[in-house]
Amino acid sequence: MTLWKGRVSPLARSIRCAPLLAAFVSFSAPLLAQSNSHHYSIRKPVEKYGTLKQGDVPGFGAVACGPVSVINSFVYLQNQYPHVYDSKLILKNPQGATEYDDWAYSAWVLGTQYMYTNSCGTLDPNFAWGKQRYISTYAPRTTILHGQATEVDWSTAVGQNPKRRPAWMNEMVPTWGFLYEELRRCQDVEIGLIFGGGGGHWLTLTGFDWMDDGDGIIQQMENATIWFIDPDDGMESSSSIWQDPMQGFRLTTNYGGGGGLPSWINIVAAESPVPEPTVVAFAFAGGIGFVLVVARRRRAT
Numbered sequence: 002m003t004l005w006k007g008r009v010s011p012l013a014r015s016i017r018c019a020p021l022l023a024a025f026v027s028f029s030a031p032l033l034a035q036s037n038s039h040h041y042s043i044r045k046p047v048e049k050y051g052t053l054k055q056g057d058v059p060g061f062g063a064v065a066c067g068p069v070s071v072i073n074s075f076v077y078l079q080n081q082y083p084h085v086y087d088s089k090l091i092l093k094n095p096q097g098a099t100e101y102d103d104w105a106y107s108a109w110v111l112g113t114q115y116m117y118t119n120s121c122g123t124l125d126p127n128f129a130w131g132k133q134r135y136i137s138t139y140a141p142r143t144t145i146l147h148g149q150a151t152e153v154d155w156s157t158a159v160g161q162n163p164k165r166r167p168a169w170m171n172e173m174v175p176t177w178g179f180l181y182e183e184l185r186r187c188q189d190v191e192i193g194l195i196f197g198g199g200g201g202h203w204l205t206l207t208g209f210d211w212m213d214d215g216d217g218i219i220q221q222m223e224n225a226t227i228w229f230i231d232p233d234d235g236m237e238s239s240s241s242i243w244q245d246p247m248q249g250f251r252l253t254t255n256y257g258g259g260g261g262l263p264s265w266i267n268i269v270a271a272e273s274p275v276p277e278p279t280v281v282a283f284a285f286a287g288g289i290g291f292v293l294v295v296a297r298r299r300r301a302t
Contacts, residue, residue: 115134122200202264204230
């Protein structure tokens, strides 16, 4: 499936944010059936994220949601882990005067030189590979990437030979457990939506809230919520999220693409600083797929 993500649609804005840290646990739904109800709730400190608007990126701003969602995430990584990233991920705008100018310039570089964003938007394969190449160029040996994706045509990736799925991206329908645990572990998370009416969009995830009735499946009547920075306006917003039993329990939202049709999450990409060796060993033991982003000369091709 070839889909350009870049189209945007309006959504009501809401809520603020508060920090919360937690341990490393791995699970996914609907396999996570529980005997009792459980409240899954995490909100990240929104003030640590970038607030870049895609329209402020020169050249292709109207469809720059892909690179903008990543740059807003990178601002979080630099604020949350200054001892790891310092100012490596956000490039200095040679003609800019403000921090915001640096964000816009970084998104322009990421989009034009790494994600191959054009007037149609950003293809999912170019988003994934482009983020990896950017990190390996400007902050090598600092970051672990991992993700989940379905219905992505990896043969359309630009600049990759052979054209294939990155080793850190698991081929599977994204799960609520992955979203929740990545946020709990203070990781950056970007989600890619496919609109029911055509097109798609990228968002920077900042929060998740759901009261599970015990079956491990997000039902629409349970009023689960995700929060995110929307590249459309650089603000934090929220959306309902549920699993559609008629579509393989895929994660569905009311962030629509027009006509009142719902959207669904087909790809999730997360990044975090290189952890301590004991954490890495624990992750491998739990079967988590990820890859350390090393120097560019050693990247996968």
